[in-house]
Amino acid sequence: xxxxxxxxxxxxxxxxxxxxxxxxxxxxxxxxxxxxxxxxxxxxxxxxxxxxxxxxxxxxxxxxxxxxxxxxxxxxxxxxxxxxxxxxxxxxxxxxxxxxxxxxxxxxxxxxxxxxxxxxxxxxxxxxxxxxxxxxxxxxxxxxxxxxxxxxxxxxxxxxxxxxxxxxxxxxxxxxxxxxxxxxxxxxxxxxxxxxxxxxxxxxxxxxxxxxxxxxxxxxxxxxxxxxxxxxxxxxxxxxxxxxxxxxxxxxxxxxxxxxxxxxxxxxxxxxxxxxxxxxxxxxxxxxxxxxxxxxxxxxxxxxxxxxxxxxxxxxxxxxxxxxxxxxxxxxxxxxxxxxxxxxxxxxxxxxxxxxxxxxxxxxxxxxxxxxxxxxxxxxxxxxxxxxxxxxxxxxxxxxxxxxxxxxxxxxxxxxxxxxxxxxxxxxxxxxxxxxxxxxxxxxxxxxxxxxxxxxxxxxxxxxxxxxxxxxxxxxxxxxxxxxxxxxxxxxxxxxxxxxxxxxxxxxxxxxxxxxxxxxxxxxxxxxxxxxxxxxxxxxxxxxxxxxxxxxxxxxxxxxxxxxxxxxxxxxxxxxxxxxxxxxxxxxxxxxxxxxxxxxxxxxxxxxxxxxxxxx
Ligand code: F6R
Numbered sequence: 001x002x003x004x005x006x007x008x009x010x011x012x013x014x015x016x017x018x019x020x021x022x023x024x025x026x027x028x029x030x031x032x033x034x035x036x037x038x039x040x041x042x043x044x045x046x047x048x049x050x051x052x053x054x055x056x057x058x059x060x061x062x063x064x065x066x067x068x069x070x071x072x073x074x075x076x077x078x079x080x081x082x083x084x085x086x087x088x089x090x091x092x093x094x095x096x097x098x099x100x101x102x103x104x105x106x107x108x109x110x111x112x113x114x115x116x117x118x119x120x121x122x123x124x125x126x127x128x129x130x131x132x133x134x135x136x137x138x139x140x141x142x143x144x145x146x147x148x149x150x151x152x153x154x155x156x157x158x159x160x161x162x163x164x165x166x167x168x169x170x171x172x173x174x175x176x177x178x179x180x181x182x183x184x185x186x187x188x189x190x191x192x193x194x195x196x197x198x199x200x201x202x203x204x205x206x207x208x209x210x211x212x213x214x215x216x217x218x219x220x221x222x223x224x225x226x227x228x229x230x231x232x233x234x235x236x237x238x239x240x241x242x243x244x245x246x247x248x249x250x251x252x253x254x255x256x257x258x259x260x261x262x263x264x265x266x267x268x269x270x271x272x273x274x275x276x277x278x279x280x281x282x283x284x285x286x287x288x289x290x291x292x293x294x295x296x297x298x299x300x301x302x303x304x305x306x307x308x309x310x311x312x313x314x315x316x317x318x319x320x321x322x323x324x325x326x327x328x329x330x331x332x333x334x335x336x337x338x339x340x341x342x343x344x345x346x347x348x349x350x351x352x353x354x355x356x357x358x359x360x361x362x363x364x365x366x367x368x369x370x371x372x373x374x375x376x377x378x379x380x381x382x383x384x385x386x387x388x389x390x391x392x393x394x395x396x397x398x399x400x401x402x403x404x405x406x407x408x409x410x411x412x413x414x415x416x417x418x419x420x421x422x423x424x425x426x427x428x429x430x431x432x433x434x435x436x437x438x439x440x441x442x443x444x445x446x447x448x449x450x451x452x453x454x455x456x457x458x459x460x461x462x463x464x465x466x467x468x469x470x471x472x473x474x475x476x477x478x479x480x481x482x483x484x485x486x487x488x489x490x491x492x493x494x495x496x497x498x499x500x501x502x503x504x505x506x507x508x509x510x511x512x513x514x515x516x517x518x519x520x521x522x523x524x525x526x527x528x529x530x531x532x533x534x535x536x537x538x539x540x541x542x543x544x545x546x547x548x549x550x551x552x553x554x555x556x557x558x559x560x561x562x563x564x565x566x567x568x569x570x571x572x573x574x575x576x577x578x579x580x581x582x583x584x585x586x587x588x589x590x591x592x593x594x595x596x597x598x599x600x601x602x603x604x605x606x607x608x609x610x611x612x613x614x615x616x
Pocket of ligand 1: 303304305306307349350351352353354355358401402403404488489492611612613
């Protein structure tokens with residue numbers, strides 16, 4: 001939440017900051033602002049509530065002179081509504097110091113009282129302004145911006161990435177991070193800071209990860225990093241594996257449309273290099289092989305869509321690796337004295353690698369002695385760095401707030417994990433392993449088939465249903481988490497009431513929701529798998545149909561048993577039961593996107609949300 005960008009170098013910083021913010025806008029889009037030290041040595045600030053377009057307009061009508069040092073921010077409001085006044089940067093030291101912030105300063109109220117007591121007047125409702133005034137006070141004592149950060153960071157409780165620029169120091173931006181993300185970009189004679197690499201990837205792919213509780217000072221082509229105590233730190237270098245074009249819309253109507261179209265590629269890239277001689281081998285996991293032999297339990301931690309991918313992964317891990325698996329919402333795990341031991345594997349799943357709830361749960365699991373493995377899509381992010389091992393999903397940058405291609409990549413990575421651990425623990429018969437490996441390799445083509453053959457019809461259906469007020473989703477076994485995902489996606493971008501249920505749960509209460517005309521999506525398991533499960537879902541369909549529900553079935557090609565029971569059937573190609581979720585979810589992503597589009601909504605930036613949830 002909140003996007004942060006900083007620049008020092010020979011070029012005019014304004015365009016660099018604004019284009020960095022455009023790439024970070026998915027992190028928050030309530031308001032945006034920049035501060036630039038212009039070539040005359042004055043600090044100039046422009047900030048506006050609303051989307052970045054409003055800031056661009058402000059810069060056109062009231063331009064800032066050329067300046068090569070600057071910071072920029074795109075906001076997801078926490079303290080104080082999305083107004084011009086609350087937009088960042090915040091100013092202090094007679095408007096000569098500009099500060100931007102991502103996170104929440106939890107003790108801001110007491111700090112604010114202290115500062116008010118000293119006669120400082122606040123002009124915003126934000127927690128950030130407290131940090132600006134504390135930095136200004138510390139700076140006045142030493143005249144050294146880095147020393148000022150060192151003096152202030154320990155007074156702040158909560159989560160923060162803070163960046164500051166001071167009129168006295170053109171060519172310098174200083175930042176600090178605790179529990180919020182920050183990465184450095186290294187250009188030729190120029191240096192960047194960003195909440196993530198998207199902030200600067202169009203200028204450089206060479207990056208450095210800033211660790212927890214570190215202060216960084218950037219000058220043109222120069223980087224100095226210390227810990228909060230002032231000891232020098234060697235930041236970890238990495239090369240960004242994708243280029244700016246991968247994060248562009250590239251002719252698609254929305255990022256979400258582009259990202260759904262990339263679902264086949266996301267699966268293919270996540271599998272790539274991890275099948276050797278027909279067997280799954282994940283080199284990143286090999287260091288844990290001895291540990292895998294002695295595991296007694298797996299706990300999966302994640303939020304939202306990533307949590308649903310974990311629910312799907314549970315079926316595979318239990319079936320192939322024969323280990324009991326609990327899947328938990330990360331924010332619930334942390335606060336209930338969880339029981340984990342040194343033989344527990346804790347698997348976190350996060351597209352962004354920055355979700356605060358997940359990060360805190362991982363830290364708690366590590367503190368309790370568990371081994372931590374991260375499944376993550378974002379290089380240089382915090383959760384992988386806080387974990388003992390990481391398996392990256394290679395879905396490429398996901399910009400739309402609603403997660404789509406990352407979801408299928410997460411399930412793929414969990415299957416790779418389950419197959420790898422199953423092989424190591426010798427719980428996986430060779431023929432099952434061979435079949436699963438083949439199924440994984442064939443998935444991209446099958447997903448592509450859905451996009452080529454069912455997308456138009458699904459969009460048409462969404463269009464007809466644009467006035468629908470409520471949609472229910474049912475699934476059984478691995479189809480159940482897919483029902484949950486279908487419902488989440490629809491509410492998130494269409495603002496329609498939607499709920500997902502386990503089909504078997506219906507008669508324990510939710511069936512009371514069914515009234516004539518109620519649309520219900522049903523994920524139908526293959527009749528070639530467990531025939532009983534197929535029949536049971538058909539019976540569930542009949543039960544709700546008898547009460548007037550309108551059924552949209554997602555069923556495999558050739559399943560004719562659904563035809564008499566369903567009003568619409570969306571087809572998916574044949575796959576083994578465990579692989580069906582990776583296919584059944586595709587029409588649900590298309591449907592949610594189609595319905596939001598039909599309602600004229602912004603599918604990439606739904607209201608009240610942000611892509612990377614870096615506050616608890
Ligand atoms: C829904 C969605 C969210 C995220 C959740 C976790 O479409 O995108 O539910 O899945 O906020 O985010 P990550 O995966 O970044 O930890």
